[in-house]
Amino acid sequence: MRRDLASPGVGLGLGGLLGALALLHPLALVLAPPLALWQRLPFLLGLLLALGRGLLFPIPEPPYGARVEGTFVVQGGFTEWQGHRLRLRHFPPLEDGVYHLRGYLAPPEPRRNPGGFDEKAWLLAQGVRGVFHVERAALLSPLPDPRAPFRGRLVAGLSPPTKEVLEGLVLGDKEGLEAAYPLFQKAGLAHLLAVSGLHVGFLVGSALLLFPLGRWRYLLALALLPLYLFLAGPSPSLVRASLMAGLSLIGLFLGLGAAGVIQALGVALFLQLLFQPEALLSLGFQLSHLAVLGLALVLPALRLPPGARGYLLAGFAASLAAQAFLAPLLLHRFHFLPLLSPLVNLVAIPLVALLVPLGFLKLLLGGALALLVEPLARALLALAEGVSRGPLLWWGEVSPWGFALYYLGLLPLLLALYRVLPWRKALLLTTLPILMSLTASLPKPLDLWLLDVGQGDALLARLGGAEVLVDGGRPEQGEKVVRALRALGVEALEVLVATHPDADHDGGLLKVVEEVPVGLALLSPAHQEDRPLVQALRAKGVPTLRPGAGTALRVGKGRIQVLWPRHLSHDDNKDGLALLLDLGRAKALLLADLPAEVEEKLAPGPVEILKVSHHGSRTGTSEALLSRAKPRIALIGVGKNPYGHPHPEVLERLEAHGVRVYRTDRMGAVRVSFGYAW
Amino acid sequence: MVLGYLLAVALLALLSLWPKLSPRAQPIQVEVLVEASFTPPALEPLSLNRASLEELEALPGIGPVLARRIVEGRPYENVEDLLKIKGIGPATLERLRPYVRP
Numbered sequence: 210m211r212r213d214l215a216s217p218g219v220g221l222g223l224g225g226l227l228g229a230l231a232l233l234h235p236l237a238l239v240l241a242p243p244l245a246l247w248q249r250l251p252f253l254l255g256l257l258l259a260l261g262r263g264l265l266f267p268i269p270e271p272p273y274g275a276r277v278e279g280t281f282v283v284q285g286g287f288t289e290w291q292g293h294r295l296r297l298r299h300f301p302p303l304e305d306g307v308y309h310l311r312g313y314l315a316p317p318e319p320r321r322n323p324g325g326f327d328e329k330a331w332l333l334a335q336g337v338r339g340v341f342h343v344e345r346a347a348l349l350s351p352l353p354d355p356r357a358p359f360r361g362r363l364v365a366g367l368s369p370p371t372k373e374v375l376e377g378l379v380l381g382d383k384e385g386l387e388a389a390y391p392l393f394q395k396a397g398l399a400h401l402l403a404v405s406g407l408h409v410g411f412l413v414g415s416a417l418l419l420f421p422l423g424r425w426r427y428l429l430a431l432a433l434l435p436l437y438l439f440l441a442g443p444s445p446s447l448v449r450a451s452l453m454a455g456l457s458l459i460g461l462f463l464g465l466g467a468a469g470v471i472q473a474l475g476v477a478l479f480l481q482l483l484f485q486p487e488a489l490l491s492l493g494f495q496l497s498h499l500a501v502l503g504l505a506l507v508l509p510a511l512r513l514p515p516g517a518r519g520y521l522l523a524g525f526a527a528s529l530a531a532q533a534f535l536a537p538l539l540l541h542r543f544h545f546l547p548l549l550s551p552l553v554n555l556v557a558i559p560l561v562a563l564l565v566p567l568g569f570l571k572l573l574l575g576g577a578l579a580l581l582v583e584p585l586a587r588a589l590l591a592l593a594e595g596v597s598r599g600p601l602l603w604w605g606e607v608s609p610w611g612f613a614l615y616y617l618g619l620l621p622l623l624l625a626l627y628r629v630l631p632w633r634k635a636l637l638l639t640t641l642p643i644l645m646s647l648t649a650s651l652p653k654p655l656d657l658w659l660l661d662v663g664q665g666d667a668l669l670a671r672l673g674g675a676e677v678l679v680d681g682g683r684p685e686q687g688e689k690v691v692r693a694l695r696a697l698g699v700e701a702l703e704v705l706v707a708t709h710p711d712a713d714h715d716g717g718l719l720k721v722v723e724e725v726p727v728g729l730a731l732l733s734p735a736h737q738e739d740r741p742l743v744q745a746l747r748a749k750g751v752p753t754l755r756p757g758a759g760t761a762l763r764v765g766k767g768r769i770q771v772l773w774p775r776h777l778s779h780d781d782n783k784d785g786l787a788l789l790l791d792l793g794r795a796k797a798l799l800l801a802d803l804p805a806e807v808e809e810k811l812a813p814g815p816v817e818i819l820k821v822s823h824h825g826s827r828t829g830t831s832e833a834l835l836s837r838a839k840p841r842i843a844l845i846g847v848g849k850n851p852y853g854h855p856h857p858e859v860l861e862r863l864e865a866h867g868v869r870v871y872r873t874d875r876m877g878a879v880r881v882s883f884g885y886a887w
Numbered sequence: 888m889v890l891g892y893l894l895a896v897a898l899l900a901l902l903s904l905w906p907k908l909s910p911r912a913q914p915i916q917v918e919v920l921v922e923a924s925f926t927p928p929a930l931e932p933l934s935l936n937r938a939s940l941e942e943l944e945a946l947p948g949i950g951p952v953l954a955r956r957i958v959e960g961r962p963y964e965n966v967e968d969l970l971k972i973k974g975i976g977p978a979t980l981e982r983l984r985p986y987v988r989p
Contacts, residue, residue: 273925274925274927274928275928276928276931313927313928315925315927316925319920319921319922320920321920321921322920323920325920342927344942344945345942608903610899610902610903611903613899614896614899614900614903617892617895617896617899620892621892634889638889638892641893641896642896642899642900645896645897645899645900645903646900646903648900648904649900649903649904649907652904652907652908661920794913794915795915817915818915841915842915842917851947851948869917871917871919874924875921875924876919876920876921876924877919877920877921878919878920879917879918879919879920880917880918880919881915881916881917882915882916882917882918883913883915884913885906885907
């Protein structure tokens with residue numbers, strides 16, 4: 210193995226990796242000298258080529274804000290314009306075809322919330338830096354998909370759910386799988402729906418069974434790879450697998466023997482990054498390479514018994530090895546890890562081993578195989594559905610240091626596997642990074658997050674180990690709020706507050722109550738029993754309280770004081786909850802949608818932070834309130850809206866009082882942090 | 888080798904703990920996720936006489952009902968003609984003015 214690791218392929222791959230990394234974070238170059246000493250010339254070559262590729266031929270920036278009109282070829286939601294590849298934004302999404310389009314160019318959206326979708330990184334990984342916002346589209350002629358006949362034969366004679374599973378399984382097309390995909394994710398089977406080494410292995414393997422062809426069967430298998438790339442599309446994992454298989458097949462054809470997995474992986478990594486250094490940002494790319502690295506490092510070191518038991522153990526070890534290398538990345542991006550995954554894969558992979566080759570045959574034969582495929586695909590779907598309710602490990606986003614500590618903890622175990630270290634010593638060494646990361650997670654943050662939920666309010670207060678969520682935006686924003694909670698490592702909410710029964714405040718909370726355990730819910734007196742949120746809370750058995758002024762709760766290291774309502778007026782906005790959050794070092798006044806006449810009756814005392822009432826409407830944030838509360842920071846939860854929120858008068862008043870204004874429509878989510886509590 | 892390993896672990900632990908260790912009185916910090924926001928270019932004025940329903944609906948303050956009334960009220964000789972439409976007052980007209988032409 211040591212000899213394998215010092216091979217030119219590995220050096221080239223590491224060089225390419227560091228080069229691509231340095232293009233994104235130049236500081237990464239500090240790692241170059243030690244790696245150069247270890248891997249020498251191939252490493253330097255890979256580094257220079259990847260760096261040179263990125264520096265000499267960067268992706269050009271399209272002229273943002275420019276108006277564009279003309280005829281465009283639209284394929285897969287992308288188009289070309291003056292040498293720029295552009296993502297199209299249009300509702301509904303444009304089908305493939307030739308269009309007359311009019312619109313303007315804009316930069317891709319960066320992440321707006323913790324755990325939110327980072328369009329900028331997603332597009333950059335595909336070499337795209339511009340989004341074409343289409344205002345008017347007229348279809349000139351549809352573009353026939355040359356793959357359509359294959360797809361038609363693949364799904365011929367199948368029921369709708371199995372159709373989608375098979376499309377995902379054979380072609381990696383997850384579009385139809387909307388409802389089933391999360392089940393596969395929660396069962397730890399989502400990797401089966403990304404075409405990769407498993408699929409290429411079946412494809413190449415079946416061609417290699419044609420022994421009479423002698424050495425030429427390797428060339429036949431090689432020719433199948435571009436065909437499959439054409440059918441399934443060049444996803445990073447399929448490109449990686451095809452490159453690795455191609456290298457081995459060429460070696461075999463020339464009589465040089467198959468390339469070692471780890472060398473082939475290095476060369477594939479280098480070639481992919483040389484073609485597109487930004488591909489490093491792609492999640493599929495990262496997962497695919499890391500999983501194969503895990504397999505390539507762990508499997509050769511195992512001494513397995515012969516026969517069926519060895520085969521079973523190898524399958525289990527492979528799944529475990531891939532999982533061990535992917536765990537921090539999966540937790541960082543998806544925030545959960547299916548704990549049953551290695552076991553489930555033992556059952557699922559044989560099913561897939563039947564389904565994928567059958568699928569390949571079906572691409573050519575059509576409906577004839579439907580009778581065989583249907584029950585197998587149903588079995589896989591049932592497995593995913595059953596196991597998706599299994600135990601999950603929840604975790605928030607992982608810091609770069611956390612990643613480094615994790616892989617550092619893995620290192621002694623690998624060394625022990627290769628008998629470089631005795632197991633006892635290795636386990637002892639591994640406990641150190643674990644202890645360190647546990648220590649690092651002991652101090653709990655004290656902060657406020659005003660999430661960007663468009664037009665609406667959602668504010669999370671982390672009070673040193675206990676979390677309070679005040680409102681959750683509109684109903685369709687609930688998913689976003691849940692993702693933000695997961696990303697911030699919030700497993701359960703100590704207190705959930707619905708300030709008043711307006712859709713832009715308590716709508717998203719319904720989803721939150723479904724997904725996240727809640728200790729206590731504070732509702733406004735205006736919340737009727739038949740409101741869906743109230744019913745969901747009752748169904749989950751969450752204790753609820755409709756507090757009035759004077760109620761105070763101690764939560765974590767902080768305190769919640771209810772300042773309003775003092776009496777009922779039967780107007781939803783006027784009966785909303787006004788809260789004073791005391792975070793020890795600072796106080797925050799949260800005013801829901803309360804009008805100025807209520808503000809006048811509040812006596813909050815001086816506060817540092819003000820969550821402005823009613824998204825900055827001029828019905829609130831009165832002069833009287835500002836001079837009494839003397840906030841230094843104003844938070845406004847606001848999105849695109851027809852009401853003219855935030856009102857210029859309110860912004861002027863805030864400015865006159867020297868208050869710094871942070872608004873979610875311009876700045877995305879806003880975090881106000883007060884340090885950490887031990 | 889083991890010593891190097893221990894050093895690396897200690898260094899990483901320090902780096903991850905550092906921001907959490909600093910002494911008590913820390914100033915309140917505000918971070919925002921989006922640094923620079925992009926404002927789309929102004930719309931080209933829309934022709935009141937030729938625009939489709941969807942295009943009219945995209946105008947600020949115009950919903951499906953008003954869009955239909957605008958189409959029904961064609962033709963328009965100037966933008967002020969919009970005032971004859973039920974539901975469009977002087978305030979709405981001023982808001983629409985930059986976006987429309989006859």
